[in-house]
Amino acid sequence: MDWSVIWSNRELYVSGLWATVLLSIAAIATGTLLGLLVAAVRTSRIPVLAQLARGYLEVFRGTPLLIQMLFIYFGAAYLGLVGITVFGAALLALTLYQGAYIAEIFRAGIEAVPRGQWEASRVLGLPRIQTFLSVILPQTRAIVLPPLVGQYLSLIKDTSIAVVIGYVELVRQGQAVIDRVGDPGTSYIAVAVLYFVICYPLSLLVRRMERKAVTA
Amino acid sequence: MMITDPAAQQKAVTTSRISLSGVHKRFGELEVLKGVDIDVEPGEVVVLIGASGSGKSTLLRIMCDLERADSGAVWVGGVPLHDRKRAPEIFGHVGMVFQQFNLFPHKTALGNVTLALLKVRKLSRAEAEERGRAALKRVGLADKADAYPAQLSGGQQQRVAIARALAMDPAIMFFDEPTSALDPELVGEVTGVMRSLAEDGMTMVVVTHEMRFAKDTADRVVFMDGGVVLEQGPPEQVFGSPAEQRTQQFLHRVLDT
Numbered sequence: 230m231d232w233s234v235i236w237s238n239r240e241l242y243v244s245g246l247w248a249t250v251l252l253s254i255a256a257i258a259t260g261t262l263l264g265l266l267v268a269a270v271r272t273s274r275i276p277v278l279a280q281l282a283r284g285y286l287e288v289f290r291g292t293p294l295l296i297q298m299l300f301i302y303f304g305a306a307y308l309g310l311v312g313i314t315v316f317g318a319a320l321l322a323l324t325l326y327q328g329a330y331i332a333e334i335f336r337a338g339i340e341a342v343p344r345g346q347w348e349a350s351r352v353l354g355l356p357r358i359q360t361f362l363s364v365i366l367p368q369t370r371a372i373v374l375p376p377l378v379g380q381y382l383s384l385i386k387d388t389s390i391a392v393v394i395g396y397v398e399l400v401r402q403g404q405a406v407i408d409r410v411g412d413p414g415t416s417y418i419a420v421a422v423l424y425f426v427i428c429y430p431l432s433l434l435v436r437r438m439e440r441k442a443v444t445a
Numbered sequence: 446m447m448i449t450d451p452a453a454q455q456k457a458v459t460t461s462r463i464s465l466s467g468v469h470k471r472f473g474e475l476e477v478l479k480g481v482d483i484d485v486e487p488g489e490v491v492v493l494i495g496a497s498g499s500g501k502s503t504l505l506r507i508m509c510d511l512e513r514a515d516s517g518a519v520w521v522g523g524v525p526l527h528d529r530k531r532a533p534e535i536f537g538h539v540g541m542v543f544q545q546f547n548l549f550p551h552k553t554a555l556g557n558v559t560l561a562l563l564k565v566r567k568l569s570r571a572e573a574e575e576r577g578r579a580a581l582k583r584v585g586l587a588d589k590a591d592a593y594p595a596q597l598s599g600g601q602q603q604r605v606a607i608a609r610a611l612a613m614d615p616a617i618m619f620f621d622e623p624t625s626a627l628d629p630e631l632v633g634e635v636t637g638v639m640r641s642l643a644e645d646g647m648t649m650v651v652v653t654h655e656m657r658f659a660k661d662t663a664d665r666v667v668f669m670d671g672g673v674v675l676e677q678g679p680p681e682q683v684f685g686s687p688a689e690q691r692t693q694q695f696l697h698r699v700l701d702t
């Protein structure tokens with residue numbers, strides 16, 4: 230193995246890393262928002278909306294992200310919905326897919342808050358949304374955060390699936406280096422190490438939070 | 446504590462009167478309330494007693510719209526709670542104190558007391574905190590404003606819960622077994638606050654097993670049995686010479702143990 234090829238192609242790895250981080254951050258933001266919204270709707274006891282939310286969960290957890298991404302990118306073009314960029318399609322697919330898992334994490338947290346909290350808020354005159362934001366959500370932190378960060382880890386790794394629709398991220402740049410100089414072993418190790426560098430601090434964070442949750 | 450509140454004046458809650466007639470409520474197969482009639486006058490302190498499962502909590506929850514009656518008329522503070530559209534007018538204008546306190550654990554005592562002042566009454570932070578501190582002072586906890594519920598004793602937590610309700614300047618206060626979750630030596634500080642509220646003329650409906658509180662503070666004791674009001678009257682009468690045998694049996698049980 231010739232490690233010098235990594236250094237000499239560092240610009241490709243850095244730009245790939247940047248693309249992966251960008252997609253990850255964007256999808257974490259939108260996926261979390263969608264997850265919160267769906268969890269709020271699912272626990273709202275508004276029958277029609279709750280059913281819709283359930284349908285969404287079943288579809289997006291029951292099919293592979295790969296297929297969803299292909300469908301959104303190529304399917305959109307096929308249906309004449311032009312104008313979706315590669316980044317847009319990757320972000321949308323990741324948001325919908327991860328949002329479904331994140332919604333269930335939030336739901337578990339919300340349902341763990343005693344009903345009396347809703348009732349006390351209601352008698353005080355707080356609107357439901359206000360109760361959700363000011364009273365319920367802050368109390369879900371200990372339950373929600375560890376699995377949520379765990380889900381973010383899986384989201385970051387899932388960004389690599391965007392390769393199939395041509396998003397140029399870390400894996401794709403690693404392959405570009407292989408195309409130039411051969412030596413797939415070295416290049417894939419470099420890619421793996423770079424993923425690890427992003428994910429490991431988050432892993433540590435989860436472990437610390439879990440330890441805290443146990444002692445608390 | 447009687448701070449006038451412009452928002453309260455605009456609202457339909459203009460009286461402290463309660464009037465329930467023919468109230469029925471069932472949970473599935475179980476018929477809990479089988480035609481309850483109760484009237485409470487402004488300033489009156491009514492204590493509800495009755496065996497476990499007789500529907501006391503259900504009745505109290507109907508009076509603050511946490512539960513809806515299947516049929517019957519429910520007027521509370523001038524709001525017809527049997528009218529789905531108008532029922533929400535009651536929120537923020539009556540206070541409810543729960544057996545389990547239901548304080549917000551992530552907020553300090555002052556945070557608990559000011560939340561609705563900020564978000565519902567839309568007071569400025571300075572106004573809300575002034576009113577919140579006054580409410581905490583009213584229950585003897587002026588020095589605990591910055592404590593979290595977990596740092597307070599059960600009796601102190603329940604007093605914060607009372608302050609949280611009082612801060613909204615409610616027309617009526619409901620209490621559902623406010624001392625049942627407390628160690629015996631902490632009961633007195635909570636009933637003490639309730640007694641002083643009663644002396645200030647607060648309209649109160651209280652479910653409790655504290656017969657001493659009922660005897661010395663209630664204007665009227667209501668005995669519920671089998672889903673109806675079986676007997677009611679001044680405490681001397683209900684405790685001293687109950688007319689119904691079921692009442693006698695119940696009082697024997699609770700007063701002897």
Ligand SMILES: Nc1ncnc2c1ncn2[C@@H]1O[C@H](COP(=O)(O)OP(=O)(O)OP(=O)(O)O)[C@@H](O)[C@H]1O
Pocket residue numbers: 472475477495496497498499500501502503504
């Ligand atoms: N949400 C509910 N769903 C089903 N059953 C209920 C519900 N709430 C109350 N019940 C039932 O209704 C009956 C009356 O309950 P309620 O809590 O009003 O009684 P209570 O007089 O307050 O009793 P306790 O002294 O034990 O608090 C009980 O048998 C109870 O199990």
Ligand SMILES: [Mg+2]
Pocket residue numbers: 501502503621622
């Ligand atoms: Mg009860």
